[in-house]
Amino acid sequence: MFILDVKDKVPLYRQLYNQIREQVLSGKLPAHAKLPSVRDLATELQSSRNTVEGAYQELFAEGYIYSRQRSGYFVSPIDQPVAPVSRSRAVRKSERPRQREPRFRFDFHPARLDPDGFPMAQWRSSLLETLRESPAELSHYGGFQGDWELRCNIQRYLERSRGVMCGPERIFIGAGLQQSLDLVAHLLRKGHSALAVENPGYHLPRAVFQNNGFEIRPVEVGSGGMDLEGLRASRSTVAYVTPSHQMPLGQVMPVANRLNLIDWAMSGGNVIIEDDYDSELRYYGKPIPSLQGLRPDADIIYLGTFSKILSPALRLSYMVLPSSLLAGFRALYGDYFPTVSLLEQRAMAKFMAHGYWERHIRRMRIVYHKKHDAMLKAIEQHFGDRGTVIGAGAGLHVILELQNAPCAESTIIRDAAARGINLFPFSVTCIGGTPAWTRLMLGFGGMSVAEIDPGIKLLSELCLKVP
Ligand SMILES: Cc1ncc(COP(=O)(O)O)c(C=O)c1O
Incomplete structure (x- = not known):
């Protein structure tokens, strides 16, 4: 007995397909059972023959039923002990999840970013220009490291505004801080096991490193940023810092401390992860140049993001690797596909090239x-x-x-x-x-x-x- 509901948004043939499929999988329709003829079932359901024919054809194509010449359709033997829930019912039952956070006055x-701040017109024109110019590229994945033009534009921007010194071959495009840190943590875990983090500090990197087997060692933050004596005492070999705008207390690490931190990295074979997440937003005086720019040859992994100024929904960020880690990174992730849509990377490249970003x-x-x-x-x-x-x-x-x-x-x-x-x-x-x-x-x-x-x-x- 099958029931079709004309008010349902699911097409009638699909409703029938779902019900027969469910009965086949649950064993209610046993193997080799004969299905009613198309004409009989259409009459019984008061539907058109196309509805039944459509359902049968789909079931046949997927192997739920087979046909015998001049005898009609029969249920295929399926070794399936567990009866699954009807797809149509499951879909109908699942409701859109409620918003995680209530709206506040x-x-x-x-x-949170300014709700009207997104540069809609410029982004739209960059996106459309990308679609017009490179439709053929939409059939490609793109390279793991990210779009070349975008990396060149980021390189110029970082050099000009953050004093970061690197070539585009050291830049990797990523889908945000955690995803980039995950790749880094996995790479570093061979030679390192403890990460020093600022306390108080940004909480999200902790879980990423913990998931990669690292021990998290909190180091106090003073007026000069992460306490360097505390860092040494922690015996960590990797340090995650926010030197240009400490998260959450907001201090800038003075240059003397920066040089000492670099010295810690260079003299001990240690690695610094510099998260430069919002340095564009400095309201008095000039932006503070990056730590990476002080010693571009040190083992400093520099991370930046488009989340703070443009949109966190884009999931678009970048990472500059030190030369020492490049070969290992490429060897480990050489076969990976990119995590950011090529279309959006291209649009961002245009957005920067047209001067919209600055x-x-x-x-x-x-x-x-x-x-x-x-x-x-x-x-x-x-x-x-x-x-x-x-x-x-x-x-x-x-x-x-x-x-x-x-x-x-x-x-x-x-x-x-x-x-x-x-x-x-x-x-x-x-x-x-x-x-x-x-x-x-x-x-x-x-x-x-x-x-x-x-x-x-x-x-x-x-x-x-x-x-
Ligand atoms: C310290 C810090 N780093 C990085 C980010 C940005 O991360 P993502 O690029 O994943 O959006 C944020 C966002 O709030 C942050 O507070």
């Missing part, structure tokens, strides 16, 4: 500068001397350290969420217990200038209330 998450950086720097200043003003006004700002002047967030906070971070985050405020927990960046002070990470990228003041006002009311 005030979203202070530090990873123009966009200048535009976003102005946009975020205004939001940054609005954030500082609102904090000053609503927290006064009850809070101290750390790490102002760059990036997409500041840290607010609360003086004599009446409650713990978890309570503040819970109460804030109940009032429509999203906060990312600062404690996630800390390894080894809850910090003694209460610090809030206040991202301003995703908020409009007009939202910042009322958001901070509301936050101050619940942070400063007497318990």
